[in-house]
Amino acid sequence: MLSATPDRKTSLLSRYQHIRHQTEKLCAPLTPEDTVMQPMVDVSPPKWHLGHTTWFFETFLLLPHLPGYSVFHPQYAFLFNSYYNSMGSRVARSERGTLSRPPLEDILAYRRHVDAHMEEALQRDELLANPTVAAILELGLQHEQQHQELLLTDIKYILSCNPLLPAYLPEAPSVSGQISEKEPLNEWLHVPAGLYTIGHQGSGFCFDNEQQPHQVYLAQFEACQRTVTNAEYLAFMEAGGYANFTYWLEEGWQLAQQQQWQAPLYWVKQDGSWWHFTLHGLQPVDPQAPVTHISFYEAQAYANWSGHRLLTEFEWEALAQRHANSLEQGNFLESEQYQSVPANGGSAAAQLLGNTWEWTYSGYFPYPGFETAPGAIGEYNGKFMVNQMVLRGGSCATPQSHIRPTYRNFFHPDKRWQFTGIRLAKR
Amino acid sequence: MLSATPDRKTSLLSRYQHIRHQTEKLCAPLTPEDTVMQPMVDVSPPKWHLGHTTWFFETFLLLPHLPGYSVFHPQYAFLFNSYYNSMGSRVARSERGTLSRPPLEDILAYRRHVDAHMEEALQRDELLANPTVAAILELGLQHEQQHQELLLTDIKYILSCNPLLPAYLPEAPSVSGQISEKEPLNEWLHVPAGLYTIGHQGSGFCFDNEQQPHQVYLAQFEACQRTVTNAEYLAFMEAGGYANFTYWLEEGWQLAQQQQWQAPLYWVKQDGSWWHFTLHGLQPVDPQAPVTHISFYEAQAYANWSGHRLLTEFEWEALAQRHANSLEQGNFLESEQYQSVPANGGSAAAQLLGNTWEWTYSGYFPYPGFETAPGAIGEYNGKFMVNQMVLRGGSCATPQSHIRPTYRNFFHPDKRWQFTGIRLAKR
Amino acid sequence: MLSATPDRKTSLLSRYQHIRHQTEKLCAPLTPEDTVMQPMVDVSPPKWHLGHTTWFFETFLLLPHLPGYSVFHPQYAFLFNSYYNSMGSRVARSERGTLSRPPLEDILAYRRHVDAHMEEALQRDELLANPTVAAILELGLQHEQQHQELLLTDIKYILSCNPLLPAYLPEAPSVSGQISEKEPLNEWLHVPAGLYTIGHQGSGFCFDNEQQPHQVYLAQFEACQRTVTNAEYLAFMEAGGYANFTYWLEEGWQLAQQQQWQAPLYWVKQDGSWWHFTLHGLQPVDPQAPVTHISFYEAQAYANWSGHRLLTEFEWEALAQRHANSLEQGNFLESEQYQSVPANGGSAAAQLLGNTWEWTYSGYFPYPGFETAPGAIGEYNGKFMVNQMVLRGGSCATPQSHIRPTYRNFFHPDKRWQFTGIRLAKR
């Protein structure tokens, strides 16, 4: 049975409040108008993120478990359900941009209402001792952290569509924007052949898609110590990488032609130099920072062009197992850089966690023995297990406490608005 | 030469201020988030209307004519140009919904900046005496009044897309929502055969598309004294009007099937009764009010089903000439009903002006001798003269001082979000 | 009562056979594979034309009027109904290209079956004396002649989509392809102001859309003696006509940009010269032949650029009334040129009939008093009376006996695959 000691209570409450506060802090620089934008279907309006994460706690924890709780507003379930078919009808994803009402202040009131009741619930011994409640609480917090990353990437996309190119935060942190002069790290890390246990083990939280742990046999391979830099990617561009089909997967090539891709998303050329639209506004491209905002197609074409290849997700995880002591430092959401920074020279396997997600050449499929939870909570990961590629390692927009080496992120191979980059393996 | 007497100055200034104020008054009930919505491509965000009408005065009057004037913001021309190819590149119409910035308060500051300079300009004798300036001022005011009507219809559409169905104004005016008990007016008005002069004559303002006045021969006809009511339209619906192709134009029928039209736009059936989403929220359909929010296709199908036909725009104008003394009263924007109301029994030709636009079976084409003004100002009406149908008479969202019997409004035959209705002629 | 004299019998039979034979003759140069192509939705496969025209006689004449007649195949009604909603379900227009079966020989057998029964019917006095039968027979023949023109234009489009650019007929007629050296006709023909009777009068056949004859008042105008030549149109092209929005209607401009129009349909530039894909294969553009295969948008832009305008359909008809004696000669389907040829110098109003259809600036709307026939036969013209522009005069693909000065053809303003050109009026 779970303890409901005062310490655990305090710690849970504090963690709850910290995470919930973080979400609102991320929205603070926005105008009310910013919070309703949905310039492409993948992006959700910030106001929707604020409501949806709140609806999660209300629907899955307060309503079933806090006696006497009644919903803040009878129609919010319709507005803020994302994709849970079990939970009834909902606003179509592509129509989230029509929600000018409820106004932002109502959503903030909704958050306060749910927070007050959550704080009440977190005082109740019988709830804290209930493993279902504990699991939902944990899932709700992890879920809110996922949305923090999406908030940042969606805000970046929203602002990038505006002809005025407004900055989310006015000033870039001192380190960023500078041209780094350090030598890049160029070691190749050897991983020997053998059976590796892949998937999450132990008692900490993980998503269902990290289960079950299972044996995977890997041949030996060499992985690059760091991710590909902007300078390296620029060399690919200048070598005609976007104009030569031989490097590309056919569907990637067709898309790149049709969309006229010439550079990563958010790069613009002005007066002969490349600039990058960041959350701090337009900045010169930093040659030694990891390239980000590229699709799987571009990652694969780059790897092909360079004579290397991408890792599989199993190779990536084995690499991380062997460099577990390099994982603690990194550029996460808490750094408030909100963009990738050059690798720190001190570490053998730099940038495994943070900075940029790394596309793997693995499809997002179930692990052996994968099971979903019954009911709506089970509609979380399993139903997306097709047509998407696995990304590993987290990014500069991922909360540090949210990421781990077994974490499996997934996106369609054409997506570019996340912080996504490349780690190479030798062929 | 135009006089620049103190009276004319005062009157111009007061008219300018009144019209500009009216636009802002229409936006006052909106949240900032409402002002950026573009739920379909025909609709422009209210913030855009606020900026665009201001840009018109800045671009065409202040910049060329007020010495020393400099623009409020160098990029606003890009943001707020509507379709004037002569004026350079612009935000694509379908992308107006991406403009979360500049924030609403900046747009309001833009309006105050331009208003202050306009007020200065309207004090200058040499400007007031310049016929070009006078013409642009008049055009700018008429243009702003056009956008007032669009503001109301766009706001209605925006709010209707929200699952909460918020009301623009909380309370309906006392007259509206009541079921009117009066007898409908059913007279047919005879118009004799002969040559009629169609088009604008005299010295008052008109748009270029009302020129030149020219002779049109009309056979005699009979037109209904009033427009078709909701009750009459409901009879068409209940008789299977939406399910029987024989009444319809083929393109209308295809569209109605594809879009699953079953009633006018904004009508919803709840518990067996029809309700109408209005700017005062959901209201019962008033049987004796004129039907509105129907496409040309529906107007034509209704006329066909009823054994009658629509008027041509020439017949409509001849009818209005013969009932010139009935035109003064009407339900215009100033009534603040913002929806059609039952016809007043006192008048021979009720509702010719105001209440609802009337679809005619006339294409929007140039009158003989039509000429456009040179330059950007000339890109006003002529370039839209294909694929659209003429509407006559104004609506409950038209400013009274903006409408006249020769006024030619025009929309594609599938459009439904304007206040558009039906007047019948005998076959 | 209609006479059923031997002479009338012989003449009707011979006309029936002649028209039916003409259709098959037009298909003779095709491979079986050609007859099933539908490279765009406007085009119908030649096999479908062969079947549909036959279905018309079977459905509307033989089945209701020839005792004991039974259909050739129970599913052909489904295959070969065009758009008659009254006649039940049918293959969607866009799916006509899926009809590899029935094979061509079955369709030809279908034609022979129906022809044999039609010939039998045309021997029966009681049928010939029945005015309904006579009207349907006439309509069926006119309908088949309409499809002869569509056959030619559809075949041209089909062959033009093939990378081999195959010729329909191997050798061009001697006159065509030569560069004509004659002086172009440049007279302007005056038409005085007044009331003109527009629409079909007399006892000959006309379509319902030419009825009722009615008075139209026209101001005086001047019309060009001939249609615009390729050389003149080339001057527009070379003057940047396709690159300057000021000449264009907005919807035309958007479409021309999107489709990258640079020249009339079927024109290709090779080694610095313009060639025209014709039914005789690729031929040099003849500078003095009338320009064809342009949309209404291009016609209107050309007129605008040249400082002139298009005629209305009423002006066109008044012009034709005044030059009735010039109408007999012309380049029709029977000439077997299948492309426009330079105007004959001998005539005051050259090319009014034949050579190329002339876009007018008139929408295709009902004449006053327009009535449709009851039932399926009435689904002929009326239901298309919106969004289309009227063309007058027939073309090199129109059978001579099918055209007359009151004939109203109609197409959407973007269509280019018909033989369509320009006649100018002075502004």
Add this chain to the structure above:
Amino acid sequence: MLSATPDRKTSLLSRYQHIRHQTEKLCAPLTPEDTVMQPMVDVSPPKWHLGHTTWFFETFLLLPHLPGYSVFHPQYAFLFNSYYNSMGSRVARSERGTLSRPPLEDILAYRRHVDAHMEEALQRDELLANPTVAAILELGLQHEQQHQELLLTDIKYILSCNPLLPAYLPEAPSVSGQISEKEPLNEWLHVPAGLYTIGHQGSGFCFDNEQQPHQVYLAQFEACQRTVTNAEYLAFMEAGGYANFTYWLEEGWQLAQQQQWQAPLYWVKQDGSWWHFTLHGLQPVDPQAPVTHISFYEAQAYANWSGHRLLTEFEWEALAQRHANSLEQGNFLESEQYQSVPANGGSAAAQLLGNTWEWTYSGYFPYPGFETAPGAIGEYNGKFMVNQMVLRGGSCATPQSHIRPTYRNFFHPDKRWQFTGIRLAKR
């Protein structure tokens, strides 16, 4: 060095002729019109298959290796290149349906021309001894066999679009169409945990995507002895399988809703019974035959509903390794059934090869060490390695000599027009 003995010559020639003849035999029942149909973009017209397979030999073998060979027609390379970017421009895949010309007889002449030169080449010792030539010859034959399967599935789709539902072959083979009364095989086959070598080994032909052989660790599992039957699939349908999202992947569910899937492709319900459109026309669904023509989405939903799961491609191959002696018999193209038949009771692992392809829950990705050949020949498999799922085992439309246990077929998860079915594993 390869031998060029008389025996090897005779055997190669005979194999070449046999395979080439088979292709033409498959097209023999078609009308010329059938051979140009492209009712959806995945389908290629049969005439195109006939030309493309011939172009392969001409382009990659005759032109570079047979001295003095000149192409049959200079434009055929443009017409019949499929997707080889290295080989220059080509007819867009979606435009293959515009190729009414060259006529079928020209394509057959093209085949005879290339065959005559190939037969000449196969007499030449120096060519037979050239390993490049031998490799291309083998690839060309395997390629032609691939297109034989596509021909059958494309023909089936083409005929299914025709409202007449014509049969490809008039009479069903005696065994098919009967309701089989045998007991279904229901054994579960155990595969123990361990390291398996996956991929092609030995000297026989394989595609590049079967290379390199590599070790894969598998946990133990149980696989069903046979594939899922129509009766079993019908139970899923009747249990509401198509109406309950819980069984489905989200993208599959969205697609199924949008396309209104209610049954496998080609199934139609008439008078309460299910019929299947086959290459022998409409036949009653055979309850004990394997279900075919389902998408991966449906396969996965079925497996989920039944409480089981799909195999991975590695599990499938391990299963086949353990039942290598069951693989020789099967229902292949040579059986001329052209549809799946009930499993033969005699075999432990029935239907591993032939009858129906089996969707696996494995993405189509490169094996470790995968390399493509340089040049155009290398544009074969690698560039499609994303967004597709692996299928194993071949079908009733696969030539027997073309299939083997390591063969990896791949399609997008929504495709249904191939013979595709389901084998279950225990969760």
